[in-house]
Amino acid sequence: MNWKNIPRLFFIILAVLILVSSILAYTANNVVPVTHLTDQTRAVDPNTLKPTACSALNLTAIVVCTGGICNGSTADELILGTSGIDIIKAKNGDDCIVGGGGDDDISGDNGTDICIGGPDNDIFDKCETQTQ
Numbered sequence: 001m002n003w004k005n006i007p008r009l010f011f012i013i014l015a016v017l018i019l020v021s022s023i024l025a026y027t028a029n030n031v032v033p034v035t036h037l038t039d040q041t042r043a044v045d046p047n048t049l050k051p052t053a054c055s056a057l058n059l060t061a062i063v064v065c066t067g068g069i070c071n072g073s074t075a076d077e078l079i080l081g082t083s084g085i086d087i088i089k090a091k092n093g094d095d096c097i098v099g100g101g102g103d104d105d106i107s108g109d110n111g112t113d114i115c116i117g118g119p120d121n122d123i124f125d126k127c128e129t130q131t132q
Helices: 005-028
Strands: 061-064 068-071 077-080 086-089 095-098 105-107 113-116 123-125 129-131
Touching: none
Parallel strands: 061 077, 068 086, 077 095, 086 105, 095 113, 105 123, 113 129
Antiparallel strands: none
16 A cells, blocks of 8 residues: 555545534434324214215115125115125115125115116116116
8 A cells, every 4th residue: 555645545534424424413403393194083984985876875884795695784874795796685774785796686675775786797676776
């Protein structure tokens, strides 16, 4: 190593240390304000999940079908079918029935029932409004 380059190397190392110290001091002074973003909560109910076709109904319960035969109750419900073949019977109440995929058999009953099928061939019975 050449002894003439030692002072030059010393000043380069000193300049790098000063630059790194300045950057660390600058970032240490940044303050991030408290946003309370994690403190926000919102209830999810059937009326927030229903499709726009069912906007006239005031729903009180959600029924999530698991495949096969799916029965509603006397409440005003949002009934959600599966991607497979379902037999959905809404029973009483004003219901919003979303069949999903598969060849579904969707049946409303007493009350106002809005039936929304899926992309496959669905059969509708006792629905005031039906959409394939």
